[in-house]
């Protein structure tokens with residue numbers, strides 16, 4: 193058993209979080225019944241793997257909140273992203289960015305992977321993963337520049 197150094201997921205020997213993520217992306221791009229949760233999959237994965245720049249952590253926290261709590265549709269999130277942080281600022285975390293605090297996530301991509309068995313269970317698990325990620329991501333979001 194391996195432990196992911198970034199998100200703490202417990203992994204079997206043949207998997208890393210990245211290989212699971214790539215499998216999920218393949219499913220989502222080929223089957224719309226999986227693809228409907230694409231925003232949540234990418235956001236949860238990036239948030240838990242120190243993937244975002246500081247600006248993007250602030251942005252994605254509010255996008256997750258409006259989507260999960262107010263039902264704001266993902267097509268609009270995609271449009272907002274294109275004119276928002278995606279247009280001017282880097283989305284990805286620069287290599288020299290300050291280290292982020294470690295968070296003991298209650299749910300990781302490995303949990304989704306081990307429990308899902310069809311698109312229905314997949315979407316429910318991804319939503320649950322998104323909600324717990326949103327709830328626990330607070331320490332990663334700094335509002336210094338706002």
Ligand SMILES: [Zn+2]
Nearest residue numbers: 196199201209
């Ligand atoms: Zn991981």
